[in-house]
Amino acid sequence: MKIDLLHEFYKFAHRRIPLYGILILLGLMLYTIGTSYKISPYLLTQGFGAGQWAIIIIIALSVDMISMEYRDHTMATLMYKTSNKSALYTAKFIVLVIYSILLLACGVLFSFIIKGILVGSRYYWLENYHGHSLINALLLNVGGTLIYLLFIVAFSLVLILLIKNNATVIMIGLAIGFLGADLSSLAMVAFPSLKAILAWNPLNMINIISQLSNNDMQKITYLTNSQLIIANLIYAALFFGIGLSIFKKRAI
Template identity: 30%
Template sequence: MYTQLKHELYKLNHRKLPWIIITLMLFFMIIIGLAMGRTYSNLLVMTCYDSSTIIMLILVIVGSTIFSMEFQYGTIIPLIYRSSSRSAVFFAKFITLFLYDFVLHIAAMILTVLLNIVPIINAPVFWAAIYKYHQPLVVNMFMNTGVDLITSTLIISLICLTSCLINSNTVVIAINALIIFMGSDLSSSLLLAHVGPSSIVRWNPFNMLNLTTQYYNYATYHVTSMLSNAQLLTGTLCYTVVFLLLAYWAFSRKNF
């Protein structure tokens, strides 16, 4: 699998889109900073200017080129023939997307620091100030980034699954974008509609998308999710494994 991973990383590194699109993340972060104002300086720093959503959207766009576009145009076929196994191809693509996700989160933190060196759109912050969970602000930023990395890995597993089930790049992007923007609201609707016991319905996969937002705004989102941070974390990890295994199952049985 090392050879396949090296090949996937090489392809990702030599594509212009994955790196140019990071400028979109910077633009989004600046817009969020301007929209929220200087009153929420600490919260903006903790959440890296609410970069979670844009990172997920970037993963959907780039991830679709890694998976579904290769299915759509048949370029996956020579990869499988040259590889020792389908599992090597699949997990090389998954690891590549995860590493790109990690890079995006590091970039978001770096951009956050840069935006606060000269606080034009944000009020100056004291990085050692105690903020959420009785932790320094800088620790809050690292912890929130780690939590969001787990949430975005759930999205990656969904990208893998939908890409292995649907060959159309456009459809894969549309479905996952809808999940990102509407998943949390859909979970809330299911709980409010009382379609089943809330103790069971609250464990639906869409509810796990609340993990990051609940971590930095527990009082508001705990009422909506009906789960604790630890429960959301457990559910997110479990669903990530389940979706990833289903994606591999679909990939291994896919006809090319």
């Protein structure tokens, strides 16, 4: 496992994609500001959209992490060097999770820099926002995004192993990121008698990136913070297990 992990880190670190991901995140955060009516406390707590954009970037990287090996015919070499497919798949998952942490940390750093340049002292990080200071709300939302990324990384790996088409998987990821929460809410409104069950659907999980700092979101998700966290972790474990099973059985 250690050798597989070091090998995956080495490959990932020596590609340009990780750097591009960070630069793209910065560009998309600036795009969010440009398309917003004004910079508000809400926008600050969301890190200028850093969490939402990080999700999209990680989906694309997760897809490429697997498809690249098959596309470049390097998967056979990897299988030859390791006798444990489980360790190889787990190593790829861990690398993606650690990069997710790095990406979100960059998002927080960029948020401080952008706020300092564009807003200055108009809003103080210690100002109250839904019972939290702005800085605590930002960190809570980043923490929620990280938990959701465990789920979305595992889910993306399953999709690329099943569908084997990068563009299709990324489109599905975009749909989940931009429409998932609305579709989940629509389903619970349409079937109110089933909302206690529908609240646990996968599309509802993305709301964790906002709910931890805003308890009013519970009126939309119908789940408490702890329930939403547990559900995301359960889905992450479930999809990780499914992806691992598919990976072990897939022909090279």
